[in-house]
Amino acid sequence: MSLQKQLLRINLNTGECKIEPLNMDWANLYLGQRGLGSKYLYDEMNPAADALSAENNLIFATGPLTGTSAATSGRYSVITKGPLTGAIACSNSGGKFGAELKLAGYDLLIIEGKSESPVYLSILDDDIQLKNASHLWGKTVWETEENLANEFDSQARIASIGPAGETLCRFACVVNDRHRAAGRSGVGAVMGSKNLKAIAVRAKKGLSEISDMQAYQQKIQSINARITSPQSLARNGTLEMIDVTNNFGSLPTRNNQDVQFEQASSLNPDAMHATNSNGHTNLVTNGACFSCPIGCGRICKIDPEHFSIKNKPEYHGASGGLEYETAYALGSACGVGDIDAATYCGFLCNEYGMDPISLGGSIAAAMELFETGVISEKETNGIKLNFGSAEALCEITEQTAKGEGFGKEIAMGSKILTEKYGHPDLSMSVKGQEFAAYDGRTMQGMGLAYATSNRGACHLRADPYGHDFKTTDIEGKAKVVKDTQDEVAFIDSTGLCQFAANAGWGLNEYLELVNASSDSEWDDQRMLETGERIWNLERQFNLKAGLTKMDDTLPKRILKEPAKSGAGKGLVSKLSEMLPEYYELRGWDSEGVPLPKTVQRLKLE
């Protein structure tokens, strides 16, 4: 058993820090991480509460495999009610923080209430303290990590918010290890609303519940050996996808007005490897999270001669570079084919604590408002917010990071921004969360996955990729989306990374690893039922929060405006045909509410 069987509960109203036994009945039903964290959230807070109020809880959840020697076991999730969406938020991060939290002795960390003044939480195994963080308030993620390394422990792993979280930017994230982030849905704003600046963890305890360590290690190593083809991911990172989607015609471009970007080759892996006319190469090396043999992370440098950092030597060093989603959001979504500009804006996202997907999606919506004359330089304080302008992209990103000027409006997310100016149809979002880097017309399954995702539009809540790249015909897509949503919910509850499935693992490897780490037997049926239970629990949270069937939809553009090119040329999303079938497969009524027999079968009451 690789669960620690205990959780740490922090009440910021009272300052109480309490270690509690883990509810093992719930762990048997929800496994860990996403599933178990969601169960605690659902049972312990009112889903109708304001996401930025003291009533909201903030849960850091590891899985049974987090911190073990299993490959890709560095994952943890931040679970809360999302201020961007009003829905359940579950944001997954890698790096080394999650493993450190687990090895300090905790499966979960639950933060309740709100501190009167800024604090940070230090954890050294059982030595848990809330400390004054007034001197850290206003500092960036990078400054905060340096400060805490000096004043707490140089080996500590730190998760913190930057100024974006403090100013309640609706898509603020929690950043750990300088450039890994629980990025989506605004979980960093919830942390900011609680006046919690950072969590610093130093573990000396390790895993203590494994009875036969030698047999356990042998089993794990045999499964790790099945990671087979990481070379391409190590060389190209997730950026490899950009050539696929651009050629296929599913790369959202200029706020989804187009599905192919004429400058995609300026943002692809070859561009990252190329040496430019100044003798500069963007990619320095690849990087890996805890116990990961793949290393899809990018460590990059911006050309020192690039306008964005010309007089800013603090940005001349190497840091976390572009991933596929960042390249889309800070590239094609805004019509900008400038790898250095996108890298700079990505650096700012890590440094100030913002989700680059929602940032780019919100800027893209603002660019369309600007180009159609709905807003002008009067609203943007002089910024010419045209598609394709790298200068405008950098300037508005700086303003958003610092909560200044028109950036304050971008920081509310594209839904609130476009509603304010009378054009809500221009927000490319679901439940208020901006699209990821796949167009739902060419990839019909992804469109359904966005519409039904419990945390708003997301590319990691289902796995319709294989089906979507083979056919635009919608037959079978509802089942693919439903089944893979359940599979992914299970994987997200293990402590392992979904990307291992790009490097040789299948569902069976995840299942075998859970079995190796568990006292009870897990088979296919239990795995998929657990995923389904988690999905339905999230759905129930959202229904209690006030969301309805009306929130399971896509922007008018995707439903009415045909894709202009690519394999899906001429298509709009056929969501209205897929959604009833999806509800039926889920065991929900026509309003999207789980039927009593579904609730009973999944032991949700």
Added chain:
Amino acid sequence: MMLHIKMLGELRAYLPSDSIADECKIDFKNNCTLSEVLSQFKIPESVPYIVLVNGDLLGNKKTNEIVLKAEDQILLFQAIKGG
């Protein structure tokens, strides 16, 4: 007739050595089928991939039913996921 072949990601390994980046241009006999062209690249059966011809999916057609014409663009890629 000349055909443009592009292979993305790990499939690049199956392109001829004189290819530029992920593309090559190869002379094939007139009216050859897609199946005949693909067989030239010795991609193992264990390596799955998706084919587009001039940007279009094949639909229900089999590769030996698709007759190519000069300057056709053939794209091979793998259905990776995530991002």
